[in-house]
Amino acid sequence: MHPDIWHVTDEVDRFLARAGDFLHSRPALHTLPLTVTEALRTRGPHAYGPEAPVFGILERAGEVRATYFRTPPRPLNLTPLTPDESDGLAAHLAALGHRLPAVSADRETAASFAEAWQRHTGAAADLHERQRLYRLGTLTAPQPRPEGRSRIAGARDREQLIRWHDDFVASIGSGHGADGGSWADARIAGGRITLWETPDGTPVSMAGVSPVVAGQARVAPVYTPAHLRGRGYAGAATVEAGRAAVAAGAAEVLLFTDLANPTSNGLYQRIGYRPVADFAVYDFPSAPAPS
Structure with missing residues:
Protein backbone atom coordinates (compact mmCIF):
# COMPACT_ATOMS: atom_id res chain seq x y z
CA MET A 1 0.00 0.00 0.00
CA LEU A 133 -24.70 22.09 10.12
CA TYR A 134 -28.25 22.91 9.05
CA ARG A 135 -29.82 23.36 5.61
CA LEU A 136 -32.86 25.57 4.99
CA GLY A 137 -36.02 23.71 4.00
CA THR A 138 -39.24 25.72 4.01
CA LEU A 139 -38.58 29.18 5.40
CA THR A 140 -41.03 30.02 8.17
CA ALA A 141 -41.21 33.47 9.76
CA PRO A 142 -41.00 33.39 13.57
CA GLN A 143 -44.22 33.87 15.49
CA PRO A 144 -44.96 36.27 16.94
CA ARG A 145 -43.06 38.49 14.52
CA PRO A 146 -41.23 41.26 16.36
CA GLU A 147 -42.12 44.84 15.59
CA GLY A 148 -39.82 46.54 13.14
CA ARG A 149 -38.34 45.78 9.76
CA SER A 150 -35.25 44.50 8.02
CA ARG A 151 -32.79 46.39 5.88
CA ILE A 152 -29.37 45.82 4.33
CA ALA A 153 -26.53 47.40 6.30
CA GLY A 154 -24.78 50.31 4.62
CA ALA A 155 -21.85 52.62 5.19
CA ARG A 156 -23.63 54.48 8.00
CA ASP A 157 -23.73 51.22 9.99
CA ARG A 158 -19.98 50.56 9.79
CA GLU A 159 -19.08 51.42 13.40
CA GLN A 160 -22.08 49.46 14.70
CA LEU A 161 -21.05 46.40 12.67
CA ILE A 162 -17.46 46.59 13.90
CA ARG A 163 -18.63 46.67 17.53
CA TRP A 164 -21.03 43.79 16.99
CA HIS A 165 -18.39 41.77 15.13
CA ASP A 166 -15.92 42.18 17.98
CA ASP A 167 -18.59 41.38 20.58
CA PHE A 168 -19.61 38.28 18.62
CA VAL A 169 -16.01 37.01 18.42
CA ALA A 170 -15.59 37.57 22.16
CA SER A 171 -18.89 35.86 22.95
CA ILE A 172 -17.92 32.63 21.17
CA GLY A 173 -14.51 32.55 22.80
CA SER A 174 -12.59 32.81 19.55
CA GLY A 175 -9.30 34.64 19.36
CA HIS A 176 -9.17 34.19 15.60
CA GLY A 177 -11.63 36.77 14.32
CA ALA A 178 -10.86 38.94 11.31
CA ASP A 179 -10.11 42.62 11.74
CA GLY A 180 -13.49 44.18 12.45
CA GLY A 181 -13.03 47.07 10.02
CA SER A 182 -12.02 44.86 7.10
CA TRP A 183 -14.82 42.45 7.94
CA ALA A 184 -17.43 45.22 7.96
CA ASP A 185 -16.13 46.86 4.80
CA ALA A 186 -16.27 43.62 2.78
CA ARG A 187 -19.81 42.83 3.87
CA ILE A 188 -21.12 46.34 3.38
CA ALA A 189 -19.63 46.39 -0.11
CA GLY A 190 -21.33 43.09 -0.94
CA GLY A 191 -24.66 43.94 0.72
CA ARG A 192 -24.28 40.83 2.87
CA ILE A 193 -25.46 41.96 6.32
CA THR A 194 -29.17 42.10 7.11
CA LEU A 195 -30.16 44.25 10.09
CA TRP A 196 -33.37 44.05 12.04
CA GLU A 197 -34.37 47.44 13.40
CA THR A 198 -37.12 48.60 15.69
CA PRO A 199 -39.91 50.91 14.45
CA ASP A 200 -37.83 53.95 15.49
CA GLY A 201 -34.94 52.79 13.26
CA THR A 202 -32.63 51.39 15.96
CA PRO A 203 -30.65 48.30 14.79
CA VAL A 204 -31.09 45.45 17.27
CA SER A 205 -29.76 42.34 15.49
CA MET A 206 -27.74 41.30 12.46
CA ALA A 207 -27.43 38.24 10.24
CA GLY A 208 -24.72 37.95 7.62
CA VAL A 209 -24.57 35.70 4.58
CA SER A 210 -21.68 34.49 2.46
CA PRO A 211 -21.51 34.91 -1.33
CA VAL A 212 -23.20 32.17 -3.37
CA VAL A 213 -20.59 29.58 -4.41
CA ALA A 214 -21.45 26.23 -6.01
CA GLY A 215 -25.12 27.00 -5.38
CA GLN A 216 -24.71 27.34 -1.62
CA ALA A 217 -24.52 30.28 0.77
CA ARG A 218 -24.00 30.21 4.52
CA VAL A 219 -25.69 32.45 7.08
CA ALA A 220 -23.08 33.82 9.50
CA PRO A 221 -22.72 35.48 11.85
CA VAL A 222 -26.04 35.95 13.65
CA TYR A 223 -25.72 38.32 16.59
CA THR A 224 -27.99 40.18 18.98
CA PRO A 225 -26.58 42.13 21.94
CA ALA A 226 -27.20 40.27 25.20
CA HIS A 227 -29.62 42.85 26.63
CA LEU A 228 -31.85 42.59 23.53
CA ARG A 229 -32.13 38.80 23.29
CA GLY A 230 -35.31 36.81 23.75
CA ARG A 231 -37.45 39.21 21.70
CA GLY A 232 -37.38 37.43 18.33
CA TYR A 233 -34.93 39.81 16.67
CA ALA A 234 -32.35 37.15 15.72
CA GLY A 235 -34.99 34.90 14.16
CA ALA A 236 -36.42 37.77 12.13
CA ALA A 237 -32.97 38.85 10.89
CA THR A 238 -32.04 35.26 10.03
CA VAL A 239 -35.24 34.74 8.04
CA GLU A 240 -34.56 37.87 6.00
CA ALA A 241 -30.91 36.91 5.43
CA GLY A 242 -32.08 33.51 4.17
CA ARG A 243 -34.52 35.20 1.79
CA ALA A 244 -31.71 37.42 0.52
CA ALA A 245 -29.51 34.39 -0.12
CA VAL A 246 -32.25 32.65 -2.10
CA ALA A 247 -32.86 35.84 -4.08
CA ALA A 248 -29.12 35.96 -4.84
CA GLY A 249 -29.35 32.48 -6.40
CA ALA A 250 -28.56 30.10 -3.55
CA ALA A 251 -30.06 26.63 -4.02
CA GLU A 252 -28.88 25.69 -0.52
CA VAL A 253 -28.83 28.05 2.47
CA LEU A 254 -26.76 26.71 5.34
CA LEU A 255 -25.75 27.64 8.84
CA PHE A 256 -23.75 26.22 11.75
CA THR A 257 -24.87 26.18 15.37
CA ASP A 258 -23.18 25.43 18.66
CA LEU A 259 -24.86 22.30 20.00
CA ALA A 260 -24.31 23.57 23.54
CA ASN A 261 -26.87 26.31 22.83
CA PRO A 262 -30.35 24.74 22.75
CA THR A 263 -32.00 28.14 22.25
CA SER A 264 -30.38 28.83 18.89
CA ASN A 265 -30.80 25.23 17.72
CA GLY A 266 -34.49 25.36 18.54
CA LEU A 267 -34.90 28.73 16.86
CA TYR A 268 -33.32 27.67 13.57
CA GLN A 269 -35.42 24.54 13.40
CA ARG A 270 -38.60 26.56 13.99
CA ILE A 271 -37.81 28.85 11.07
CA GLY A 272 -37.16 25.97 8.68
CA TYR A 273 -33.59 24.69 9.04
CA ARG A 274 -32.98 20.93 9.08
CA PRO A 275 -29.87 19.02 10.30
CA VAL A 276 -27.26 17.93 7.73
CA ALA A 277 -24.21 16.77 9.71
CA ASP A 278 -22.36 17.25 12.98
CA PHE A 279 -18.96 18.90 13.24
CA ALA A 280 -16.45 19.46 16.02
CA VAL A 281 -13.54 21.72 16.93
CA TYR A 282 -10.62 20.40 18.99
CA ASP A 283 -8.10 22.79 20.53
CA PHE A 284 -4.41 21.94 20.93
CA PRO A 285 -3.71 24.32 23.81
CA SER A 286 -0.11 23.31 24.53
CA ALA A 287 0.88 23.21 20.84
CA PRO A 288 4.47 22.00 21.42
CA ALA A 289 6.88 21.97 18.53
CA PRO A 290 6.49 18.71 16.54
CA SER A 291 9.24 16.22 17.29
Whole structure:
Protein backbone atom coordinates (compact mmCIF):
# COMPACT_ATOMS: atom_id res chain seq x y z
CA MET A 1 0.00 0.00 0.00
CA HIS A 2 1.49 3.34 -1.07
CA PRO A 3 1.49 6.14 1.51
CA ASP A 4 -0.88 9.03 0.92
CA ILE A 5 0.74 12.01 -0.78
CA TRP A 6 -0.50 15.48 0.09
CA HIS A 7 0.13 18.23 -2.46
CA VAL A 8 0.66 21.57 -0.72
CA THR A 9 0.33 25.11 -2.07
CA ASP A 10 -0.20 28.63 -0.79
CA GLU A 11 -1.89 29.78 -4.02
CA VAL A 12 -5.68 29.70 -3.96
CA ASP A 13 -6.03 29.60 -7.77
CA ARG A 14 -3.73 26.59 -8.00
CA PHE A 15 -5.65 24.89 -5.20
CA LEU A 16 -9.02 25.49 -6.87
CA ALA A 17 -7.77 24.39 -10.29
CA ARG A 18 -6.94 21.03 -8.78
CA ALA A 19 -9.62 20.63 -6.10
CA GLY A 20 -12.50 22.83 -7.31
CA ASP A 21 -14.55 20.01 -8.83
CA PHE A 22 -14.16 17.96 -5.65
CA LEU A 23 -15.36 20.83 -3.46
CA HIS A 24 -18.30 21.53 -5.78
CA SER A 25 -19.33 17.86 -5.66
CA ARG A 26 -20.66 18.22 -2.08
CA PRO A 27 -21.33 21.93 -1.61
CA ALA A 28 -23.14 21.65 1.73
CA LEU A 29 -20.44 19.60 3.47
CA HIS A 30 -17.74 21.72 1.82
CA THR A 31 -19.32 25.08 2.63
CA LEU A 32 -16.35 26.35 4.63
CA PRO A 33 -13.61 25.68 2.06
CA LEU A 34 -15.88 26.96 -0.71
CA THR A 35 -16.67 30.26 0.99
CA VAL A 36 -13.18 30.84 2.41
CA THR A 37 -11.47 30.21 -0.92
CA GLU A 38 -13.97 32.51 -2.64
CA ALA A 39 -13.02 35.30 -0.23
CA LEU A 40 -9.31 34.65 -0.81
CA ARG A 41 -9.83 34.54 -4.57
CA THR A 42 -11.76 37.81 -4.73
CA ARG A 43 -10.15 39.80 -1.90
CA GLY A 44 -6.59 38.52 -2.07
CA PRO A 45 -4.39 36.19 0.01
CA HIS A 46 -4.52 38.44 3.09
CA ALA A 47 -8.32 38.51 3.37
CA TYR A 48 -8.06 36.71 6.71
CA GLY A 49 -4.84 38.21 8.03
CA PRO A 50 -1.19 38.93 7.25
CA GLU A 51 -0.04 35.31 6.99
CA ALA A 52 -0.39 33.40 3.74
CA PRO A 53 -3.02 30.65 3.64
CA VAL A 54 -2.00 27.02 3.24
CA PHE A 55 -3.86 24.39 1.21
CA GLY A 56 -3.43 20.65 0.88
CA ILE A 57 -4.87 18.15 -1.58
CA LEU A 58 -4.91 14.37 -1.19
CA GLU A 59 -5.05 12.54 -4.53
CA ARG A 60 -5.42 8.85 -5.16
CA ALA A 61 -5.53 7.22 -8.61
CA GLY A 62 -5.64 10.66 -10.17
CA GLU A 63 -8.70 11.80 -8.20
CA VAL A 64 -8.94 14.23 -5.33
CA ARG A 65 -9.87 12.37 -2.16
CA ALA A 66 -9.72 15.15 0.44
CA THR A 67 -8.46 18.66 1.12
CA TYR A 68 -7.37 20.88 3.94
CA PHE A 69 -6.88 24.59 4.34
CA ARG A 70 -5.67 26.94 7.01
CA THR A 71 -5.67 30.72 7.26
CA PRO A 72 -3.29 31.31 10.19
CA PRO A 73 -3.78 31.77 13.07
CA ARG A 74 -7.13 30.00 12.65
CA PRO A 75 -7.74 26.25 12.99
CA LEU A 76 -6.91 23.65 10.40
CA ASN A 77 -10.05 22.82 8.41
CA LEU A 78 -10.49 19.34 6.93
CA THR A 79 -12.87 17.63 4.55
CA PRO A 80 -13.85 14.08 5.65
CA LEU A 81 -10.94 11.66 6.20
CA THR A 82 -10.66 8.04 7.28
CA PRO A 83 -8.68 7.37 10.48
CA ASP A 84 -5.72 6.17 8.38
CA GLU A 85 -5.86 9.33 6.28
CA SER A 86 -6.03 11.45 9.43
CA ASP A 87 -2.95 9.69 10.77
CA GLY A 88 -1.08 10.22 7.50
CA LEU A 89 -1.99 13.91 7.44
CA ALA A 90 -0.93 14.42 11.05
CA ALA A 91 2.43 12.79 10.28
CA HIS A 92 2.78 14.94 7.16
CA LEU A 93 2.07 18.22 8.97
CA ALA A 94 4.24 17.31 11.94
CA ALA A 95 7.13 16.53 9.60
CA LEU A 96 6.72 19.98 8.02
CA GLY A 97 6.97 21.59 11.45
CA HIS A 98 3.41 22.91 11.65
CA ARG A 99 2.11 24.09 15.02
CA LEU A 100 -1.68 23.89 14.99
CA PRO A 101 -3.92 25.75 17.45
CA ALA A 102 -6.99 23.64 16.61
CA VAL A 103 -8.73 21.47 14.04
CA SER A 104 -12.27 21.83 12.64
CA ALA A 105 -14.01 19.10 10.64
CA ASP A 106 -16.95 16.73 10.61
CA ARG A 107 -17.26 15.02 13.99
CA GLU A 108 -15.53 11.74 13.10
CA THR A 109 -12.68 13.36 11.17
CA ALA A 110 -12.03 15.95 13.87
CA ALA A 111 -11.82 13.24 16.55
CA SER A 112 -9.55 10.96 14.53
CA PHE A 113 -7.21 13.80 13.54
CA ALA A 114 -7.03 15.09 17.14
CA GLU A 115 -6.00 11.62 18.31
CA ALA A 116 -3.43 11.33 15.53
CA TRP A 117 -2.00 14.79 16.24
CA GLN A 118 -1.55 13.82 19.88
CA ARG A 119 0.34 10.68 18.86
CA HIS A 120 2.66 12.49 16.46
CA THR A 121 3.32 15.67 18.46
CA GLY A 122 2.40 15.08 22.10
CA ALA A 123 -0.02 18.02 21.97
CA ALA A 124 -3.03 17.86 24.25
CA ALA A 125 -6.39 17.79 22.46
CA ASP A 126 -9.46 19.37 24.07
CA LEU A 127 -12.95 19.26 22.60
CA HIS A 128 -13.76 22.96 22.24
CA GLU A 129 -17.13 22.91 20.48
CA ARG A 130 -19.69 20.54 19.00
CA GLN A 131 -21.47 22.04 16.00
CA ARG A 132 -24.37 21.11 13.77
CA LEU A 133 -24.70 22.09 10.12
CA TYR A 134 -28.25 22.91 9.05
CA ARG A 135 -29.82 23.36 5.61
CA LEU A 136 -32.86 25.57 4.99
CA GLY A 137 -36.02 23.71 4.00
CA THR A 138 -39.24 25.72 4.01
CA LEU A 139 -38.58 29.18 5.40
CA THR A 140 -41.03 30.02 8.17
CA ALA A 141 -41.21 33.47 9.76
CA PRO A 142 -41.00 33.39 13.57
CA GLN A 143 -44.22 33.87 15.49
CA PRO A 144 -44.96 36.27 16.94
CA ARG A 145 -43.06 38.49 14.52
CA PRO A 146 -41.23 41.26 16.36
CA GLU A 147 -42.12 44.84 15.59
CA GLY A 148 -39.82 46.54 13.14
CA ARG A 149 -38.34 45.78 9.76
CA SER A 150 -35.25 44.50 8.02
CA ARG A 151 -32.79 46.39 5.88
CA ILE A 152 -29.37 45.82 4.33
CA ALA A 153 -26.53 47.40 6.30
CA GLY A 154 -24.78 50.31 4.62
CA ALA A 155 -21.85 52.62 5.19
CA ARG A 156 -23.63 54.48 8.00
CA ASP A 157 -23.73 51.22 9.99
CA ARG A 158 -19.98 50.56 9.79
CA GLU A 159 -19.08 51.42 13.40
CA GLN A 160 -22.08 49.46 14.70
CA LEU A 161 -21.05 46.40 12.67
CA ILE A 162 -17.46 46.59 13.90
CA ARG A 163 -18.63 46.67 17.53
CA TRP A 164 -21.03 43.79 16.99
CA HIS A 165 -18.39 41.77 15.13
CA ASP A 166 -15.92 42.18 17.98
CA ASP A 167 -18.59 41.38 20.58
CA PHE A 168 -19.61 38.28 18.62
CA VAL A 169 -16.01 37.01 18.42
CA ALA A 170 -15.59 37.57 22.16
CA SER A 171 -18.89 35.86 22.95
CA ILE A 172 -17.92 32.63 21.17
CA GLY A 173 -14.51 32.55 22.80
CA SER A 174 -12.59 32.81 19.55
CA GLY A 175 -9.30 34.64 19.36
CA HIS A 176 -9.17 34.19 15.60
CA GLY A 177 -11.63 36.77 14.32
CA ALA A 178 -10.86 38.94 11.31
CA ASP A 179 -10.11 42.62 11.74
CA GLY A 180 -13.49 44.18 12.45
CA GLY A 181 -13.03 47.07 10.02
CA SER A 182 -12.02 44.86 7.10
CA TRP A 183 -14.82 42.45 7.94
CA ALA A 184 -17.43 45.22 7.96
CA ASP A 185 -16.13 46.86 4.80
CA ALA A 186 -16.27 43.62 2.78
CA ARG A 187 -19.81 42.83 3.87
CA ILE A 188 -21.12 46.34 3.38
CA ALA A 189 -19.63 46.39 -0.11
CA GLY A 190 -21.33 43.09 -0.94
CA GLY A 191 -24.66 43.94 0.72
CA ARG A 192 -24.28 40.83 2.87
CA ILE A 193 -25.46 41.96 6.32
CA THR A 194 -29.17 42.10 7.11
CA LEU A 195 -30.16 44.25 10.09
CA TRP A 196 -33.37 44.05 12.04
CA GLU A 197 -34.37 47.44 13.40
CA THR A 198 -37.12 48.60 15.69
CA PRO A 199 -39.91 50.91 14.45
CA ASP A 200 -37.83 53.95 15.49
CA GLY A 201 -34.94 52.79 13.26
CA THR A 202 -32.63 51.39 15.96
CA PRO A 203 -30.65 48.30 14.79
CA VAL A 204 -31.09 45.45 17.27
CA SER A 205 -29.76 42.34 15.49
CA MET A 206 -27.74 41.30 12.46
CA ALA A 207 -27.43 38.24 10.24
CA GLY A 208 -24.72 37.95 7.62
CA VAL A 209 -24.57 35.70 4.58
CA SER A 210 -21.68 34.49 2.46
CA PRO A 211 -21.51 34.91 -1.33
CA VAL A 212 -23.20 32.17 -3.37
CA VAL A 213 -20.59 29.58 -4.41
CA ALA A 214 -21.45 26.23 -6.01
CA GLY A 215 -25.12 27.00 -5.38
CA GLN A 216 -24.71 27.34 -1.62
CA ALA A 217 -24.52 30.28 0.77
CA ARG A 218 -24.00 30.21 4.52
CA VAL A 219 -25.69 32.45 7.08
CA ALA A 220 -23.08 33.82 9.50
CA PRO A 221 -22.72 35.48 11.85
CA VAL A 222 -26.04 35.95 13.65
CA TYR A 223 -25.72 38.32 16.59
CA THR A 224 -27.99 40.18 18.98
CA PRO A 225 -26.58 42.13 21.94
CA ALA A 226 -27.20 40.27 25.20
CA HIS A 227 -29.62 42.85 26.63
CA LEU A 228 -31.85 42.59 23.53
CA ARG A 229 -32.13 38.80 23.29
CA GLY A 230 -35.31 36.81 23.75
CA ARG A 231 -37.45 39.21 21.70
CA GLY A 232 -37.38 37.43 18.33
CA TYR A 233 -34.93 39.81 16.67
CA ALA A 234 -32.35 37.15 15.72
CA GLY A 235 -34.99 34.90 14.16
CA ALA A 236 -36.42 37.77 12.13
CA ALA A 237 -32.97 38.85 10.89
CA THR A 238 -32.04 35.26 10.03
CA VAL A 239 -35.24 34.74 8.04
CA GLU A 240 -34.56 37.87 6.00
CA ALA A 241 -30.91 36.91 5.43
CA GLY A 242 -32.08 33.51 4.17
CA ARG A 243 -34.52 35.20 1.79
CA ALA A 244 -31.71 37.42 0.52
CA ALA A 245 -29.51 34.39 -0.12
CA VAL A 246 -32.25 32.65 -2.10
CA ALA A 247 -32.86 35.84 -4.08
CA ALA A 248 -29.12 35.96 -4.84
CA GLY A 249 -29.35 32.48 -6.40
CA ALA A 250 -28.56 30.10 -3.55
CA ALA A 251 -30.06 26.63 -4.02
CA GLU A 252 -28.88 25.69 -0.52
CA VAL A 253 -28.83 28.05 2.47
CA LEU A 254 -26.76 26.71 5.34
CA LEU A 255 -25.75 27.64 8.84
CA PHE A 256 -23.75 26.22 11.75
CA THR A 257 -24.87 26.18 15.37
CA ASP A 258 -23.18 25.43 18.66
CA LEU A 259 -24.86 22.30 20.00
CA ALA A 260 -24.31 23.57 23.54
CA ASN A 261 -26.87 26.31 22.83
CA PRO A 262 -30.35 24.74 22.75
CA THR A 263 -32.00 28.14 22.25
CA SER A 264 -30.38 28.83 18.89
CA ASN A 265 -30.80 25.23 17.72
CA GLY A 266 -34.49 25.36 18.54
CA LEU A 267 -34.90 28.73 16.86
CA TYR A 268 -33.32 27.67 13.57
CA GLN A 269 -35.42 24.54 13.40
CA ARG A 270 -38.60 26.56 13.99
CA ILE A 271 -37.81 28.85 11.07
CA GLY A 272 -37.16 25.97 8.68
CA TYR A 273 -33.59 24.69 9.04
CA ARG A 274 -32.98 20.93 9.08
CA PRO A 275 -29.87 19.02 10.30
CA VAL A 276 -27.26 17.93 7.73
CA ALA A 277 -24.21 16.77 9.71
CA ASP A 278 -22.36 17.25 12.98
CA PHE A 279 -18.96 18.90 13.24
CA ALA A 280 -16.45 19.46 16.02
CA VAL A 281 -13.54 21.72 16.93
CA TYR A 282 -10.62 20.40 18.99
CA ASP A 283 -8.10 22.79 20.53
CA PHE A 284 -4.41 21.94 20.93
CA PRO A 285 -3.71 24.32 23.81
CA SER A 286 -0.11 23.31 24.53
CA ALA A 287 0.88 23.21 20.84
CA PRO A 288 4.47 22.00 21.42
CA ALA A 289 6.88 21.97 18.53
CA PRO A 290 6.49 18.71 16.54
CA SER A 291 9.24 16.22 17.29
